[in-house]
Amino acid sequence: MTGRSSLAQLPSNAESPQWQLNRDMLAATLDTLLAIPNLAELRTALATLQQRLHDPGDPIHRTDGSVVLFTPVVLIADLEQIATARTLERARYYLTRLRRSLDEPRFAPTSDIDLRRWKEYDDILTDSLWLIERRDTSGVHRADYWGNFVPQIPRQFIRRYTRPGEWVLDPFAGSGTTLI
Ligand SMILES: C[S@@+](CC[C@H](N)C(=O)[O-])C[C@H]1O[C@@H](n2cnc3c(N)ncnc32)[C@H](O)[C@@H]1O
Structure with a gap:
């Protein structure tokens, strides 16, 4: 388990069912996507990642290592946003933001809200x-x-x-x- 992404530290009011994902595998996949040199190839790789996420048998759902929780609809929307970006630069911007959300949390100065996961707080x-x-x-x-x-x-x-x-x-x- 790592930092804010661990089971115990999820946004406390998240009501939607969560995906428990293998953090290291997801991080490595996103790093690979970041290295892709053109948009068409990146979109294909994103589609493959989406398929893997929807397949409960895929190793990306293995929870024997460090686990990160995601609200499926939020993660899929993030991937869609990357895939529909008009430039590689923009796609990489969104991708980098998603990749960073797997790292340590960035707390708001006056609350326990993790600003890197703000989309997942159902009550805000x-x-x-x-x-x-x-x-x-x-x-x-x-x-x-x-x-x-x-x-x-x-x-x-x-x-x-x-x-x-x-x-x-x-x-x-x-x-x-x-x-x-
Ligand atoms: C619109 S009400 C607030 C309602 C409150 N948010 C609620 O949901 O019940 C404004 C309140 O502020 C108080 N108030 C207005 N001017 C004040 C002042 N100078 N000092 C102390 N209280 C004041 C009023 O008496 C009133 O109770």
Whole structure:
């Protein structure tokens, strides 16, 4: 097991089923892809890698060594992004980013979020527009104070800017949604 990529250190709220992949084999494969001198050949190699990932019997799924976990849909989308890049330079940029995510984590300064795996945190909204369908009513909070916000909003900030156990100051606590 290595660094952030180990089983114990996965994004804690990842709800999707994960692929457990052989880290060294995946890293070596990506290194090989990085050395490919043209886009057409790189795309063929990427297609082969995708097939291997979808084959549970492929050695890339062997978990007897160091293991890295990936949300399948995220990893496949990353490979698609590389394959559809218009230039080799751009493809290598995406590829290098993916390759780096297998190395040590790069933590956000104010949280335990691994910025190299940000796409895999199911509970963090990463779009510039936060679309929240309905209020989370799972807490003991009552929503009858008209000036309150939905609990999901402070939750987004607390996830990004605190680590577990830290204090949060909300000087405009109102009905106390932030506490919920
Ligand atoms: C819009 S409400 C906040 C609602 C809160 N986020 C919630 O979900 O319940 C703003 C709150 O800030 C408080 N407030 C406004 N100006 C303040 C001030 N100068 N000092 C302390 N509290 C203040 C108001 O009394 C009100 O409770």
